Amino acid sequence: MLKVSFVILSLSAGVFAQAAPYAQCGGQGWTGATTCQTGWTCVYSNPFYSQCIQGSASGTTTTTKTSTSSAPSSTLTGIAATAPTTPPSTLVGKLPALGWNSWNAYACNINEAKILAAANQFVSLGLKAAGYQYVNIDDCWAKTARDTTTGRIVPDSTKFPNGLASVATQIHNLGLKIGIYSDAGTNTCAGYPGSLGHETLDVATFSDWGIDYLKYDNCNVPSNWTDAAQPQGNDWYNSNSAVRYRQMTAALATVSRPIQFSLCIWGTAHVWDWGARVGHSWRMSGDANPSWGYITGIITTNVAHLSSINFFSHNDMDMMEIGNGNLSIQEQRTHFAAWCFFKSPILLGTDLSLLSSDELTIIKNAELLAFHQDATVGTPAAPFTAFASMPTTSPPEYYSGKSSKGVHVFIINTSSASATKQFTFANVPGLGTTGSFKVHDMWSGTDLSGTYTASSTFTVSVAAHDTVSYLIKSA
Numbered sequence: 001m002l003k004v005s006f007v008i009l010s011l012s013a014g015v016f017a018q019a020a021p022y023a024q025c026g027g028q029g030w031t032g033a034t035t036c037q038t039g040w041t042c043v044y045s046n047p048f049y050s051q052c053i054q055g056s057a058s059g060t061t062t063t064t065k066t067s068t069s070s071a072p073s074s075t076l077t078g079i080a081a082t083a084p085t086t087p088p089s090t091l092v093g094k095l096p097a098l099g100w101n102s103w104n105a106y107a108c109n110i111n112e113a114k115i116l117a118a119a120n121q122f123v124s125l126g127l128k129a130a131g132y133q134y135v136n137i138d139d140c141w142a143k144t145a146r147d148t149t150t151g152r153i154v155p156d157s158t159k160f161p162n163g164l165a166s167v168a169t170q171i172h173n174l175g176l177k178i179g180i181y182s183d184a185g186t187n188t189c190a191g192y193p194g195s196l197g198h199e200t201l202d203v204a205t206f207s208d209w210g211i212d213y214l215k216y217d218n219c220n221v222p223s224n225w226t227d228a229a230q231p232q233g234n235d236w237y238n239s240n241s242a243v244r245y246r247q248m249t250a251a252l253a254t255v256s257r258p259i260q261f262s263l264c265i266w267g268t269a270h271v272w273d274w275g276a277r278v279g280h281s282w283r284m285s286g287d288a289n290p291s292w293g294y295i296t297g298i299i300t301t302n303v304a305h306l307s308s309i310n311f312f313s314h315n316d317m318d319m320m321e322i323g324n325g326n327l328s329i330q331e332q333r334t335h336f337a338a339w340c341f342f343k344s345p346i347l348l349g350t351d352l353s354l355l356s357s358d359e360l361t362i363i364k365n366a367e368l369l370a371f372h373q374d375a376t377v378g379t380p381a382a383p384f385t386a387f388a389s390m391p392t393t394s395p396p397e398y399y400s401g402k403s404s405k406g407v408h409v410f411i412i413n414t415s416s417a418s419a420t421k422q423f424t425f426a427n428v429p430g431l432g433t434t435g436s437f438k439v440h441d442m443w444s445g446t447d448l449s450g451t452y453t454a455s456s457t458f459t460v461s462v463a464a465h466d467t468v469s470y471l472i473k474s475a
């Protein structure tokens with residue numbers, strides 16, 4: 001993958017007040033503070049947004065970093081010198097995955113009936129028609145020991161009495177795809193066999209069953225695979241962590257079946273810098289939970305790495321918690337909208353039969369899903385300066401992005417401040433400074449009344465923790 005343009009702004013301190021942790025500190029039209037508090041660094045995110053990130057951003061010196069190409073292999077030693085450099089399949093994974101994963105609903109309490117029920121609910125609830133495709137089995141599907149003769153991982157015969165090839169066939173017969181789970185360590189997080197050192201055999205097994213997607217976790221890593229503070233050549237692609245995942249990428253290339261590869265690496269080893277050279281998506285953090293704090297926290301994390309997102313290259317914000325916990329309907333809308341406009345994989349993580357009609361309406365919203373699944377624009381929405389003297393929040397509240405339909409604006413109400421949300425059309429990247437516009441509400445699928453010029457300001461009252469989603473059309 002190419003890119004990652006970190007530019008560290010180094011304006012002399014004292015000219016402006018210093019921006020707070022995670023606050024905006026630069027970007028086109030930005031007039032606020034451009035330096036951060038001690039211990040924080042202003043890091044370029046995109047032409048419209050820079051943000052204070054903790055630390056001195058070591059390894060990202062003062063100039064533009066144009067690629068993450070590795071040091072010449074002759075300078076590498078140990079496992080990195082001989083590790084495979086096979087790229088991921090381009091037959092799958094262009095667009096972020098849409099599907100379901102068993103973990104948040106059932107944890108280890110899975111079986112064939114529950115997996116097939118989810119698959120059937122994709123059809124009966126209209127999720128398949130909306131584009132949801134992957135029915136993914138998480139941890140705890142296997143017996144605790146490999147087959148002593150073949151060395152293969154064996155499905156738990158109590159949970160899956162007919163085996164997983166049978167489950168895969170039934171899911172394929174519904175026009176859907178099936179995902180499985182393994183781990184780049186000795187054992188999975190729940191203690192079942194891991195695939196480190198068994199990659200080729202395990203991929204052959206998954207391929208024989210008809211598996212379409214692999215979530216590859218990061219538990220039980222042997223001590224000789226841990227990483228030094230700086231990997232060889234200062235390139236995390238050559239870290240031991242990356243090599244554990246690269247071994248699986250190479251194994252996936254040994255079977256003709258294309259298998260989408262999800263790196264569940266918890267946002268470690270600077271995965272956003274090299275993930276696209278190894279898989280199709282990568283987790284940005286530890287596990288999600290159904291809280292407003294998780295949603296705003298992962299948005300903030302992701303905002304610093306939006307340049308990693310494009311076709312075949314997706315920052316994974318983890319499972320959809322819609323249906324779990326106490327999230328308000330407004331918070332659920334923000335959860336779904338942000339995963340859509342950042343093009344994160346969307347894997348529903350609940351018992352689908354318990355979703356309310358309001359929740360189903362959110363996760364089937366055709367216009368947000370169209371933005372997420374756009375086949376001609378791979379880049380996500382990004383923060384922008386919506387109006388002069390805009391206050392900063394963490395995470396940012398104003399985002400814009402392009403789709404094949406045009407230019408979009410998304411506004412999150414994150415704070416308890418009662419300021420009206422607003423944006424000036426000319427400030428929206430891509431709209432230009434002439435012309436007239438109408439605002440189309442993506443949630444309701446309707447055009448709002450009113451026609452605006454480039455210098456007009458649009459205002460809207462956004463409910464607490466809600467997100468409004470617009471397509472800006474030419475009037």
Ligand SMILES: *[C@@H]1O[C@H](CO)[C@@H](O)[C@H](O)[C@H]1NC(C)=O
Binds near residue numbers: 224240
């Ligand atoms: C760790 O040890 C195992 C077993 O000896 C070996 O196969 C593997 O390559 C080692 N890993 C690293 C990073 O050296």
Ligand SMILES: *[C@@H]1O[C@H](CO)[C@@H](O)[C@H](O)[C@H]1NC(C)=O
Binds near residue numbers: 290
């Ligand atoms: C739901 O909210 C209540 C308080 O409003 C809290 O005590 C409880 O832990 C929450 N449940 C979940 C699952 O977050």
Ligand SMILES: *[C@@H]1O[C@H](CO)[C@@H](O)[C@H](O)[C@H]1NC(C)=O
Binds near residue numbers: 413417420460
């Ligand atoms: C946004 O939500 C906050 C509560 O978090 C509320 O106080 C405020 O009035 C809302 N803003 C608007 C413009 O509705």
